[in-house]
Amino acid sequence: MKPTVYIKDLSKFVNEEVTLKGWLYNKRSSGKVKFLIMRDGSGYSQCIVFKGNVSEEIFNLADTIAQESSFEITGLVKKEPRSVGGYEIDVHNLKIISLAHEYPITPKEHGIEFLIDHRHLWVRSKKQTAILKIRHRIVKAIRDFFDERDFVLFDPPIITPNASEGTSTLFEMDYFDLGKAYLTQSGQLYAEAGALAFGKVYTFGPTFRAEKSKTRRHLTEFWMVEPEMAFYDLNDDMDLAEEFLEYIVQSVLKDREEELKILERDLTHLQKVKRPFPRISYDDAVEILHKKGIEFKWGDDFGAADETAISEEFEKPIMVHRYPADVKAFYMKRDTENPKLALAVDVLAPEGYGEIIGGSQREDNLDTLLQRIKEHDLPEEFFSWYLDLRKYGSVPHSGFGLGLERTVAWICGLEHIRETIPFPSMIYRNTP
């Protein structure tokens, strides 16, 4: 019953008769010939119905198939370099599985709201299919990278018991008789427990931000991968981050060139993503802004426009390190050479795609960490288990987080992050 041949494998069946099952992507007619373009999820293939080769019934059937109808065809596979996919089917038989109603997504331009309303159908389009196949390849590259390097997968909880840094950007819910609980924003604190057990771990799962940001870079629900390594300092962390990004981009280039071409992506930008990446300090980055005549006060965090202005100066992802500690999280270790600086690093993607990685060396001294928690007015009791990690075998350690959807948007060259995930959640919509 299930298909025995998929379109992507047609090269193995040249001059053989095969049966394909799929959907009508497009059709055209030219007198005694009908051209049906079938898609089956694995690829596209032109199926040719010659009036002389089939019964009149079947020839007429070919006329009735509407866009996105499901059908089955049997025919001879022929090599045809000019045809989509490089092969054609010379049809002998044709069966309609289900005639589609009038398909809402037509070749004409549709507004974005209309398309997202029909996201369950829009994912069938050539461009959306290409994006999601690239997303899949990126996910696989991420997992392979860490698996090959002996990291242990360490899935952190999604529902977390307490709001470590205020509840304003958290999704809140009732958790049985235990009071309020919140959707995770990051698995990092848990990953630190993992690093001290396994040496090197990574988390990879959905994270949530109930932030009222309606920009082309924000989703309320997105996937994040977070490696955490015992005995790694900030430099080791940066070495790993650049090796990681090179690995992801080069894997996609190797295996998804066809999909990148469908997206009309300029590959030269991606081909340049090779180590080493430029490493500049926050101070250097501020100087770049000032030289470009952009007003920026030392001590502030960079906004999206600043990030674009900085990354414009480089062809590769750049690593900006050593930020003012005041704009960074409480758990980051300070630079011994200048305690006003945190041993943090942000990696900015080229072409204005902004921050895709944020990382740091973590504070490993119990007393210092406790002091930071007090300075930040955080509830000490919530962090008792986290402080334990500094009581029992504390070691220097570092990690970073990479946002999956921003990485997909960058690699695919997309304007808006909403096309990087099957069903995007934004503050103004969470359907279908």
Add this chain to the structure above:
Amino acid sequence: MKPTVYIKDLSKFVNEEVTLKGWLYNKRSSGKVKFLIMRDGSGYSQCIVFKGNVSEEIFNLADTIAQESSFEITGLVKKEPRSVGGYEIDVHNLKIISLAHEYPITPKEHGIEFLIDHRHLWVRSKKQTAILKIRHRIVKAIRDFFDERDFVLFDPPIITPNASEGTSTLFEMDYFDLGKAYLTQSGQLYAEAGALAFGKVYTFGPTFRAEKSKTRRHLTEFWMVEPEMAFYDLNDDMDLAEEFLEYIVQSVLKDREEELKILERDLTHLQKVKRPFPRISYDDAVEILHKKGIEFKWGDDFGAADETAISEEFEKPIMVHRYPADVKAFYMKRDTENPKLALAVDVLAPEGYGEIIGGSQREDNLDTLLQRIKEHDLPEEFFSWYLDLRKYGSVPHSGFGLGLERTVAWICGLEHIRETIPFPSMIYRNTP
């Protein structure tokens, strides 16, 4: 700064001097020799401090190291088959990184509540480490299986807009100005949209059940993988499920034998997990219960005790198919030969581990599905996008879901599911 050698790679450094970084797992002393067992996450190694080989200062330092202190040792690697891991370190130098406070988890027996309170430290123990490394291998096998077979990863939303089947077992939250939203229980309906776009897809992510079940088989948060395939009927679905389970179990046996031995798992049970698996109908299963003198009414769903009684009769996972439609979900296709039956399959693990897979062929007829939605008193407007999948190119399709944590519990031979995930969430606790 980061380690250049990990314990698991010691075989490559025999008779060479290496520096290891890790934590003190255990120690003993015998006059002029101190034996320090280091763990570094990759393995365990015995480090031997001979009084004659090191300074008095270092010899005394070896005394002060408490359990779980972090330290660095430099020494010569020697082959020693009787030693843990097969190699020993003849120590030349020793540096303490951080002395641990008195470690709460001692070799004595601790109660389970105490251990879960200290889950962030408990994960360092030999048994917990082994379980989580097996979990990782299972996750990798799951992804590899589908990736190798050209399935496309299709991440469904976690926060879902509507409660399709009542809200009693759902975690509920406010979603900006859009009203209530709920944590997903399954990505299946979304995966069906994916199958019609890509042919074959899988989802793999956390799912949630706010069920007040306090049993050894229930977590409120658990990971589920759900493949969904266009043009697959129930038999194809069962073929895939048995190939999948064999693949997972045989991958773990191949690569995680050491960890299975730490858990004292009887490997003979796992070695038997090879195709074909027995396939019995619901009717056959009821007959088995009746033959065993167990009271059971035709039409009811099996409880945990029934599942155990049925699976006891077999050495392999068994597939029970064609359930009374009334106990199964609205979207399941009926058996044309007996419309009282749903084309459903549950796979029961051996050794009493219960249901690990639930699957079915889906109803693909628009009118029939609409009628089912009405019969189940479900809100039709919520399903309008789902019904679209039957309007535009409907095809026979099937899928199933496998619960990750139950699979880990079965393969590891665990009593309770709470040890199968780094930080388990149960109705009575969600900390640390």
